[in-house]
Amino acid sequence: MTPFDQVTSLAVPLIRDNVDTDAIIPSREMTSVSKHGLADGLFAGWRYSDAKARVPNPDFVLNQPRLAGASILLGGANFGCGSSREHAAWALAEYGFRVVIAPSFNPIFRANCVRNGIVPVELDPTPIAAEAGAITVDLPSQTVTGASGHWPFAIDAEAKAMLIGGLDEIGLTLQRRDEIAAFRAADAARRPWAY
Amino acid sequence: MPGYAATMMKPRTAFDKMWDAHRIADLGGGTGLVLIDRVLLHERTGGIALKSLADAGRSVHAPDHAFATMDHVVDTLPGRTDRTIMPTGRDFIVATREAAQAAGITLFDLGDPRQGIVHVLSPEQGIVLPGVTLVCPDSHTCSQGALGALAWGIGSSEAEHALATSTLRVKKPKTMRVTIDGRLAPGVTPKDLALHLLGRFGSTGAKGHVVEYAGEAVRALDVEGRLTLCNMATEFSAFSALIAADETVFAYLKGRPYAPSGAAWEAAVADWRDLASDEGAVFDAELCVDAAEVCPMVTWGTSPQQAARLDGAVPGLDTVAGRDTREAYDRALAYMGLESGAPLIGLPIDAAFIGSCTNSRLSDLRRAAALLQGRHVAPGIRAICVPGSSQVKAAAEAEGLDRIFLAAGFEWREAGCSMCFFAGGESFGPQQRVISSTNRNFESRQGPGTRTHLASPETVAASAIAGAIADPRALA
Ligand code: SF4
Numbered sequence: 001m002t003p004f005d006q007v008t009s010l011a012v013p014l015i016r017d018n019v020d021t022d023a024i025i026p027s028r029e030m031t032s033v034s035k036h037g038l039a040d041g042l043f044a045g046w047r048y049s050d051a052k053a054r055v056p057n058p059d060f061v062l063n064q065p066r067l068a069g070a071s072i073l074l075g076g077a078n079f080g081c082g083s084s085r086e087h088a089a090w091a092l093a094e095y096g097f098r099v100v101i102a103p104s105f106n107p108i109f110r111a112n113c114v115r116n117g118i119v120p121v122e123l124d125p126t127p128i129a130a131e132a133g134a135i136t137v138d139l140p141s142q143t144v145t146g147a148s149g150h151w152p153f154a155i156d157a158e159a160k161a162m163l164i165g166g167l168d169e170i171g172l173t174l175q176r177r178d179e180i181a182a183f184r185a186a187d188a189a190r191r192p193w194a195y
Numbered sequence: 196m197p198g199y200a201a202t203m204m205k206p207r208t209a210f211d212k213m214w215d216a217h218r219i220a221d222l223g224g225g226t227g228l229v230l231i232d233r234v235l236l237h238e239r240t241g242g243i244a245l246k247s248l249a250d251a252g253r254s255v256h257a258p259d260h261a262f263a264t265m266d267h268v269v270d271t272l273p274g275r276t277d278r279t280i281m282p283t284g285r286d287f288i289v290a291t292r293e294a295a296q297a298a299g300i301t302l303f304d305l306g307d308p309r310q311g312i313v314h315v316l317s318p319e320q321g322i323v324l325p326g327v328t329l330v331c332p333d334s335h336t337c338s339q340g341a342l343g344a345l346a347w348g349i350g351s352s353e354a355e356h357a358l359a360t361s362t363l364r365v366k367k368p369k370t371m372r373v374t375i376d377g378r379l380a381p382g383v384t385p386k387d388l389a390l391h392l393l394g395r396f397g398s399t400g401a402k403g404h405v406v407e408y409a410g411e412a413v414r415a416l417d418v419e420g421r422l423t424l425c426n427m428a429t430e431f432s433a434f435s436a437l438i439a440a441d442e443t444v445f446a447y448l449k450g451r452p453y454a455p456s457g458a459a460w461e462a463a464v465a466d467w468r469d470l471a472s473d474e475g476a477v478f479d480a481e482l483c484v485d486a487a488e489v490c491p492m493v494t495w496g497t498s499p500q501q502a503a504r505l506d507g508a509v510p511g512l513d514t515v516a517g518r519d520t521r522e523a524y525d526r527a528l529a530y531m532g533l534e535s536g537a538p539l540i541g542l543p544i545d546a547a548f549i550g551s552c553t554n555s556r557l558s559d560l561r562r563a564a565a566l567l568q569g570r571h572v573a574p575g576i577r578a579i580c581v582p583g584s585s586q587v588k589a590a591a592e593a594e595g596l597d598r599i600f601l602a603a604g605f606e607w608r609e610a611g612c613s614m615c616f617f618a619g620g621e622s623f624g625p626q627q628r629v630i631s632s633t634n635r636n637f638e639s640r641q642g643p644g645t646r647t648h649l650a651s652p653e654t655v656a657a658s659a660i661a662g663a664i665a666d667p668r669a670l671a
Binding site for chain 1: 216222223226228230232242243246247253281282283286287290324327332348349352353355359360361362364366368398399402403455460462463466519520523617618619635639643
C-alpha cells in the first residue's frame with residue numbers, strides 16, 4: 001500500500017447523502033475475481049448515460065474535464081453505506097482517489113478506505129466545495145487547507161499510523177502469533193464448546 | 196481473564212461480556228485485538244479473500260472454523276449449474292470452490308443439501324452459537340446476532356486477516372439498547388418493526404453501535420423473527436445487532452449439526468445463560484419503542500429510512516425534512532415515479548419477490564403461503580419465491596408449500612440471493628415496480644432502474660394477488 005503523507009488536488013464535489021456502495025461500484029461492474037480492473041466501473045450508474053457502451057454522461061461531475069485526475073472526493077452524509085463490498089474502496093483507489101471528505105461515513109466503508117490507502121476525512125464538505133482551486137490534505141498535521149480556509153479533522157491513531165506507514169495489518173498481527181496461540185489454548189479450556 | 200458471569204465487577208452488557216472474553220490484547224486508541232471464532236465466506240467475495248491470502252503465501256489459521264457457501268452469484272433457476280446468467284459468474288464459483296478446497300475449509304457447494312444464503316444456513320447448521328464472534332465479508336452478517344452471538348460484516352482485507360490469524364483489529368464499538376415494550380399487534384411482523392425503526396430513527400439511527408434488541412416484544416419473537424429484525428441493523432448503520440440468547444435460542448440450536456452435543460451441550464448452555472446483559476448495565480445510548488405503535492410498513496423511496504405506514508401515503512417533504520434534504524427527497528420520488536401524498540395501498544406493481552436473508556425462512560414462506568392458498572396472483576404480475584436455503588426449500592416442499600406457490604402463479608426457485616441484488620444476471624427491468632421482502636431499496640439494487648418497495652412477505656403475497664400494493668390484514 002502506498003504510504004500517505006500529503007495530497008494537493010482539486011476536489012470533486014459529489015455532495016449527496018447516503019451514497020451507497022452499489023452506487024460507487026454497481027454489482028454488475030464487479031465481474032472478475034480480482035481487486036483490479038474496477039476503476040472504469042466507478043460510479044458507472046451515474047457516470048455513463050449508457051453504462052454498457054461506456055457513453056459518458058456529461059452532467060456527472062466526474063466527467064468535467066477540469067476535474068480529470070483529481071484525487072480528492074467530497075461526499076455527503078453516511079457516505080459508503082450499504083453493502084460491505086471492499087470493491088468500493090478498490091475502485092476509488094484505482095481511479096486515483098486518495099481522500100474522501102464527508103460529514104459522516106459508514107463504518108465498514110471507512111475501515112475499507114483505510115486498508116486501501118484512502119484517507120476518510122470527517123468534515124462538512126460545503127465550505128471546502130467553495131474553494132475554486134486545489135486544496136491540500138495533510139495527514140500528519142490532520143488538516144485540510146485551501147485558499148480561503150483551514151480545517152482541522154480528527155482520525156483514529158491506528159488508522160493514521162496505518163495510512164502514513166502504508167502498513168499491512170496481517171503482517172503486524174502475525175508478529176503476535178505466540179500470544180494468539182496462548183490465548184486460544186486457554187480459551188479452548190474455558191469454552192470447549194466453541195472449538 | 197474475566198468469564199461471562201457477573202462477578203464483583205460492575206454490571207456489563209452482553210456485548211461487554213463477549214468483548215472481554217475475546218480481547219487478546221489492547222492495541223491502544225480503543226482498538227482491541229479480538230479473537231474470531233467463526234469466519235463465513237460466500238463466492239462473491241470469499242474467493243477473492245482466499246486467493247489473495249494464498250497469493251501472499253499465507254494459510255487459513257483455523258480451517259475447521261471457516262465455512263464457505265454459494266449464494267450470491269449462482270443462479271436460482273431449476274437445473275442450475277456452474278454456468279450463470281451473470282456473464283462471469285462461473286469464474287467466481289470455480290475460484291471459490293478451488294480456493295476452499297486448497298484451504299481445507301468446508302464448502303456448502305451447489306447440490307449440497309445444506310447450501311443456502313450464508314446468513315440462513317449458519318443458524319440452520321448451528322455454526323453460529325451464543326457468545327461466539329463471527330465475521331463474514333457481507334454487511335448482513337449482523338443477522339446472526341439473533342442467536343446471541345457477536346456477528347458483524349467486514350471487508351475482504353479483514354476477511355483475509357481473520358482467516359490468517361483467527362483475530363481482527365477492532366475499534367471497540369459503542370452500545371445501544373433498543374427496547375420494544377409491549378406486544379406487536381396481530382398482523383404486524385418483525386419486518387414491519389425493522390422498517391418502523393428505520394422510518395422513525397433514520398438510516399443512521401444506530402451509527403456504529405452494537406444494538407441490543409430487548410423488551411417483551413423481542414423476547415416473544417421466535418428465532419426466525421429475531422433474524423429478520425437483526426438483519427436490517429446494517430440499514431440502521433449499526434456495527435452489529437444482537438439479542439441475548441434465551442431458552443428460545445437454546446431450543447432452536449439443540450441437535451443442529453455444528454452445535455455442541457452431549458456433555459458439551461450442557462456446559463455450553465450453562466455458559467450461555469450468563470451472557471445476557473446484567474441488571475443495571477449501562478448502554479451508551481437507549482431507544483424505546485411501544486410495540487403497539489408499530490403497524491405494517493412499506494418503503495416509498497430509495498433508502499430504507501424512507502418507510503411509511505402501509506395504510507398511509509408518500510410523506511411530504513415537511514415530515515421527512517431534517518432527515519432527507521430536498522434534493523434527496525426529490526431524487527427518490529423521481530426515481531420511484533411517485534408524488535408526495537400518493538396513497539401507498541393501490542399503487543400498481545409489476546412484480547413481487549419473496550426471498551433474501553431478511554425473509555426467506557420456513558416461517559416466512561408459511562405465512563405467505565397461508566395468504567396465497569386458493570388464490571392467484573393478478574394477471575401480468577411476475578411473482579417469484581426463492582427459499583433462503585436448500586434445507587428451507589426441502590422443508591417447504593415436504594409440507595406442500597411449493598405447490599401452493601406454484602398454483603398461485605409464483606415461480607418456485609432454488610436457494611440463493613437471487614434478485615435481492617442485481618449482479619449482471621437476472622433483473623426486473625427499468626421502471627418496474629417490485630414489492631419485495633428484501634432489505635435494500637437502493638437505486639438499481641434489483642436491476643438498473645428497478646423500483647423496489649420493501650415490505651413483509653405477507654404484504655408481498657397480498658400485493659401479488661391484488662396486482663397493487665395491498666394490506667395483508669384484509670385477506671387474513
Ligand atoms: S440475500 Fe441479499 S442482502 Fe442477503 S446476503 Fe444475499 S444479496 Fe446480501
